[in-house]
Amino acid sequence: MSIKTILITGANGEIGHGLIEQLSEQGGMHIVAMDMVPIEESIRLRCHRIVTGDILDSHLLETLSTEHNFDTIYHLAALLSTRAERQPNLAHRVNVDGSLNLLEIAVTQSRLQGREIKFIYPSSIAVYGLPDIATKQRVGKVKEDQWLTPRTIYGINKLYTEQLGRYYANFYRQLDAEPPKGQVDFRGVRFPGLISAATLPTGGTSDFAPEMLHMAAKNKPYTCFVREDTCIPFMAMPDAITALLKLQAAPREKLTRMIYNVGAFNPSALEIFQIIQKAFPKPDVTFTSDYRRQAIIDSWPADVDDSAAHRDWDWWPKYNMEQSFAEYLIPAVRKRYAIK
Numbered sequence: 001m002s003i004k005t006i007l008i009t010g011a012n013g014e015i016g017h018g019l020i021e022q023l024s025e026q027g028g029m030h031i032v033a034m035d036m037v038p039i040e041e042s043i044r045l046r047c048h049r050i051v052t053g054d055i056l057d058s059h060l061l062e063t064l065s066t067e068h069n070f071d072t073i074y075h076l077a078a079l080l081s082t083r084a085e086r087q088p089n090l091a092h093r094v095n096v097d098g099s100l101n102l103l104e105i106a107v108t109q110s111r112l113q114g115r116e117i118k119f120i121y122p123s124s125i126a127v128y129g130l131p132d133i134a135t136k137q138r139v140g141k142v143k144e145d146q147w148l149t150p151r152t153i154y155g156i157n158k159l160y161t162e163q164l165g166r167y168y169a170n171f172y173r174q175l176d177a178e179p180p181k182g183q184v185d186f187r188g189v190r191f192p193g194l195i196s197a198a199t200l201p202t203g204g205t206s207d208f209a210p211e212m213l214h215m216a217a218k219n220k221p222y223t224c225f226v227r228e229d230t231c232i233p234f235m236a237m238p239d240a241i242t243a244l245l246k247l248q249a250a251p252r253e254k255l256t257r258m259i260y261n262v263g264a265f266n267p268s269a270l271e272i273f274q275i276i277q278k279a280f281p282k283p284d285v286t287f288t289s290d291y292r293r294q295a296i297i298d299s300w301p302a303d304v305d306d307s308a309a310h311r312d313w314d315w316w317p318k319y320n321m322e323q324s325f326a327e328y329l330i331p332a333v334r335k336r337y338a339i340k
């Protein structure tokens with residue numbers, strides 16, 4: 001049996017790190033890791049090939065596509081929400097045009113290989129747009145097909161790329177009279193804010209939670225840019241990796257949707273502070289709401305309904321809020337910053 005080849009874009013990012021670690025532990029596959037900046041030492045050795053390059057460079061992607069037969073593409077590269085608001089044009093290029101390039105590669109590969117190529121896409125709760133706090137509080141858990149009126153360019157980019165994925169998954173069905181020999185099997189999860197002990201995100205709006213944790217661990221002051229009562233769903237990074245792997249592995253016939261919500265816990269910013277305070281006494285945190293970032297967070301749902309993922313591919317997070325901090329985040333950041 002030939003060894004599988006997996007392409008991961010945005011490999012240096014916080015999801016990329018965890019995913020590469022997990023996949024390389026599983027073994028039996030070649031990982032081709034791509035990022036704009038050189039792949040970090042800690043994951044480099046786990047990869048079969050590393051590529052420093054831009055997903056907007058279609059020539060580079062086409063060359064990669066002639067050199068490898070990809071089984072699965074994990075397209076993680078993206079500009080996150082706060083940064084995207086500052087550079088909407090760049091965000092559109094990276095988040096939409098870049099994704100389009102990858103989807104084209106998936107189509108080419110499925111045609112050349114005459115079989116299905118899986119395309120795993122991390123979308124986001126940013127695709128939702130609640131008009132005001134009162135509505136946010138009233139609706140609670142949001143289902144996949146509700147409130148799809150994103151406020152940010154990032155949310156718009158993510159929602160549109162989901163639609164592109166749907167389009168490319170049906171590409172041959174739309175164009176060919178003959179049954180397709182290969183197709184793109186597009187599968188997406190809408191992630192909540194993610195909290196990792198290993199890396200800090202850059203340019204996101206849910207970053208206040210991981211930043212608060214890492215700054216407290218480093219004994220540094222932190223100004224939290226949202227109000228204490230701000231509430232969105234979060235998830236510990238290991239569960240996010242599990243979600244991607246489980247969705248990838250799910251039998252096609254079990255999937256009733258292309259895009260799934262996944263949730264774990266949904267604390268307020270104050271609750272995050274309180275749980276951090278138990279581990280690192282006297283964290284120096286002040287809450288000073290930033291008008292723009294607060295408006296973004298206020299438009300995201302307080303919680304998501306992930307019953308479709310439970311039902312279709314047995315999605316259950318391992319870590320609730322207490323377990324995330326007690327069993328994963330606190331021990332791992334203590335180790336990272338060598339705290340006794």
Ligand code: AKB
Pocket residue numbers: 080081082123124125126154191192193194201203204205206207
């Ligand atoms: C961000 O804050 O932009 C991301 C997200 C919720 O998609 N973490």
